[in-house]
Amino acid sequence: MRHWPDLVLIAALLATLLAAFIPRPVLAKELSPPLTLQLKWHHQFQFAGYYAALEKGFYAEEGLDVRIVPGGPTIDPADQVTSGRADYGVLASELLVKRAAGAPLVCVAPIFQHSIRVLFVHEDSTIRSPQDLAFRRIAINQTESAEILAMMLNEGLPPGDMDFRNKSEDSLALFMRRELDGFVGSIGNEAWPLIQSGHLTRLIRPIDYGIDFYGDCLFTTEREVKEYPKRVEAFRRASIRGWEYAFDHPEEMSELIITKYNPQKTREALLFEAGRLREITQPKLVEIGHSNEGRWKNIANTYRRLGLVAGDFTIDGFFLSYYLEPPLPSRIKGLIVGTGALLLLALIVAGALALFNTRLKRGVERRTAELAAANTQLAREVRMHEEARSELTSLRNMLESVINAMPSILIGVDENGKITHWNQKASEQTGLTQEAAERMNLQEALPALADSDVLIRRALESGDPIRIHKLQLNMTGTTGWYDLTVYPLPHQIGANAVIRIDDVGDLMRMEQTLVQAEKMMSLNSLAAGIAHEINNPLGAIVQGTQNISRRFSPDFPANVTAAQEAGVSLDGIHTYMEKRKIDRLLDGIRESGLRAATIIQNMLDFSRKSDAGMAIVNVHEVLDHAVSLASTDYDLKKKYDFRNISIERRYADNMPPLRIARTEIEQVVLNLLRNSAQAMSSHGSNGETPRIVIETELASRYGRITITDNGPGMDDKTRSRIFEPFFTTKPPGEGTGLGLSVSYSIITRNHAGRFEVESTPGKGTTFILSLPIPTEDGPSAS
Numbered sequence: 001m002r003h004w005p006d007l008v009l010i011a012a013l014l015a016t017l018l019a020a021f022i023p024r025p026v027l028a029k030e031l032s033p034p035l036t037l038q039l040k041w042h043h044q045f046q047f048a049g050y051y052a053a054l055e056k057g058f059y060a061e062e063g064l065d066v067r068i069v070p071g072g073p074t075i076d077p078a079d080q081v082t083s084g085r086a087d088y089g090v091l092a093s094e095l096l097v098k099r100a101a102g103a104p105l106v107c108v109a110p111i112f113q114h115s116i117r118v119l120f121v122h123e124d125s126t127i128r129s130p131q132d133l134a135f136r137r138i139a140i141n142q143t144e145s146a147e148i149l150a151m152m153l154n155e156g157l158p159p160g161d162m163d164f165r166n167k168s169e170d171s172l173a174l175f176m177r178r179e180l181d182g183f184v185g186s187i188g189n190e191a192w193p194l195i196q197s198g199h200l201t202r203l204i205r206p207i208d209y210g211i212d213f214y215g216d217c218l219f220t221t222e223r224e225v226k227e228y229p230k231r232v233e234a235f236r237r238a239s240i241r242g243w244e245y246a247f248d249h250p251e252e253m254s255e256l257i258i259t260k261y262n263p264q265k266t267r268e269a270l271l272f273e274a275g276r277l278r279e280i281t282q283p284k285l286v287e288i289g290h291s292n293e294g295r296w297k298n299i300a301n302t303y304r305r306l307g308l309v310a311g312d313f314t315i316d317g318f319f320l321s322y323y324l325e326p327p328l329p330s331r332i333k334g335l336i337v338g339t340g341a342l343l344l345l346a347l348i349v350a351g352a353l354a355l356f357n358t359r360l361k362r363g364v365e366r367r368t369a370e371l372a373a374a375n376t377q378l379a380r381e382v383r384m385h386e387e388a389r390s391e392l393t394s395l396r397n398m399l400e401s402v403i404n405a406m407p408s409i410l411i412g413v414d415e416n417g418k419i420t421h422w423n424q425k426a427s428e429q430t431g432l433t434q435e436a437a438e439r440m441n442l443q444e445a446l447p448a449l450a451d452s453d454v455l456i457r458r459a460l461e462s463g464d465p466i467r468i469h470k471l472q473l474n475m476t477g478t479t480g481w482y483d484l485t486v487y488p489l490p491h492q493i494g495a496n497a498v499i500r501i502d503d504v505g506d507l508m509r510m511e512q513t514l515v516q517a518e519k520m521m522s523l524n525s526l527a528a529g530i531a532h533e534i535n536n537p538l539g540a541i542v543q544g545t546q547n548i549s550r551r552f553s554p555d556f557p558a559n560v561t562a563a564q565e566a567g568v569s570l571d572g573i574h575t576y577m578e579k580r581k582i583d584r585l586l587d588g589i590r591e592s593g594l595r596a597a598t599i600i601q602n603m604l605d606f607s608r609k610s611d612a613g614m615a616i617v618n619v620h621e622v623l624d625h626a627v628s629l630a631s632t633d634y635d636l637k638k639k640y641d642f643r644n645i646s647i648e649r650r651y652a653d654n655m656p657p658l659r660i661a662r663t664e665i666e667q668v669v670l671n672l673l674r675n676s677a678q679a680m681s682s683h684g685s686n687g688e689t690p691r692i693v694i695e696t697e698l699a700s701r702y703g704r705i706t707i708t709d710n711g712p713g714m715d716d717k718t719r720s721r722i723f724e725p726f727f728t729t730k731p732p733g734e735g736t737g738l739g740l741s742v743s744y745s746i747i748t749r750n751h752a753g754r755f756e757v758e759s760t761p762g763k764g765t766t767f768i769l770s771l772p773i774p775t776e777d778g779p780s781a782s
Helices: 004-021 045-055 077-082 095-100 146-154 171-176 191-197 222-227 229-248 250-261 267-281 293-305 330-405 424-430 452-462 505-551 557-566 570-579 582-607 619-631 662-683 739-750
Strands: 035-038 066-069 088-091 105-110 117-122 137-140 163-166 182-186 201-204 217-221 409-413 419-422 466-474 479-488 497-503 614-617 646-650 658-661 691-699 702-709 754-759 765-772
Touching (some): 035 077, 045 066, 045 250, 077 088, 077 105, 077 217, 095 293, 105 222, 105 229, 117 146, 171 191, 191 267, 217 229, 229 267, 409 424, 452 479, 505 582, 570 582, 619 646, 619 702, 662 691, 662 702, 662 739, 662 765, 739 754
Parallel strands (some): 035 088, 137 163, 646 691
Antiparallel strands (some): 409 497, 479 497, 614 658, 702 765
16 A cells, blocks of 8 residues: 555646646637627517527627627628628628628628528419529519529529519519519518418529528628637627527517517517528538538639629638637647556556555455356356257258258359259259269259359459349250359358359249330320321321312312313313323322321320220120131232131130120230231241131139231240330331230220230240139229
């Protein structure tokens, strides 16, 4: 215990040293007589923070005697402060313009983080954006509303297109009498009388168009900052405290303003203004008084574009921080902290030495007790080890069961490609047992993965999984689509990598179906719009050609009379028209118009969805009627004749009646029969007699119609596009490319069914129509 006096001495020295570096409260210098704060407008909640700082004693606590003076339309706070009639003032971002004009003003603290100025327009007017303001009557103070002007300039509104009127105290009344189309005002000041009068307005805010100015800012002069920096800091602290209090107690401050400052506003108007200003200031998100130099530079650049400041103007010296003493250098701070840490460490070491003897004795006694319990603990650990090994075995068995239950093929391999793990799914897909596979290399067990060693090496080098999507592999004698993933593993696990193989064939087919459905949905509205736009002029063309032909007909006396009056005969006109082939030209125009009309009708059918004509129908009768229509159909131009095609019908006896639109389903089936006939006539039927097989069957909740031909088939590229409008493989003039598009819309949209196609080049094509079986409430659509 003889060390304790030394410890006390060291502690006293340490306390003395640290006390030398503890910052003391900064006291303001001897202050001048009462300070004057010049507001920019009449008393209202817009200045509540300064009232709170004064009435709650925050200024007094800082040693400040402050007098608050209201403003008005003829009072410029910048002039008041610059001339010395006031010491501090309140202005918005135009404070920069004042400084650029030569006024030595300094921003002490931005109070409102965003401008409170907005453009009010009538809600029932056509003005919805700045572009709509051209030649509109707008009341504005152009010097104080630069953000409004910048917004209009940004939106491409030329200055010559603006009908600006000077804003006055009568602007609000003129606006309400609709003698103005809009006016610039405060979101918290002018909005309240408009709401009270029931006059509905729309607000256009510059911040919504990329113009974000600061709102009210507290400012003073360079002279005040240079001569009384502590006083300026004290004024700033007290004012910010006042604003924090005002936003936390809006009801109390509204009563105070009414009682002491006669604001010429009601309590409700002040509370409304408080809510709007709190939204703009966001005191809980952004610290009151926070200033961003980069944002001020953007504001200065905007003023340059508007010609309000000179091109060489800079914001140097505009901020309070420019004049304050820099903080203590970090190197000196580090030295102080390091010295204190070393002294504290010395004190700890001394204390440790003083306590060493006592702790050593206690440690020996404690160690003896620990050794006495060691044997018991060792026995317990042995038992726990056995239990852990048993648990590990159970966990390994469970993990193996989980791996075997996975629907994916999981294969573990070492650095040489030798298989170390082989799950049940891999055995099912390849026929190899786990024991047989684990004696083989991966290339021997799965020749389809002969190049997998490159992927494994890349995965191990990068340390990240490697995924290959939609890989075509021959896994079980047939080629399919798979996703392949290689996962690198730490060496101590027993495998260098795990390969996961997932069959994605069904998923790819589902994706193709979804993509096709999305294409058809997006093209429906396009088809309808184009059809309606073309129909009107097309009708005029067809009708015009018919009227021209009638004008030359001798069957109408008016034509004969008009020809005689012109000194010609109709027979001579007909002879001339035959020799010049004008009749053929008119017939060509009319035929082309009628063909275009057919295309337009198909487009309208494609875009229209209607339940009209839906009824419970025997689908076999519909198929028979479609075959009957097709059996008499031939087209020498398109080189097909159903009389040379064998049509087989294989109907299911258990097929129930379906709720369908009979004519629409007949149209779909007839389209498919014609497409098959044309394909087999132009490309052959693989050396066989042309044949079309129509089958029906009951498939779960659907009645399925299958139409198969032995024609040339299609490749994957053609098959993926056959339902697209205007896509055709026929020569020009022989097809519109809308038949299958319309058919797809009829089945999927009008009947809530499915339309699928299967085809292999050289092996024919199969179309599958699945129509919902009706229930008591209607078709069982999905």
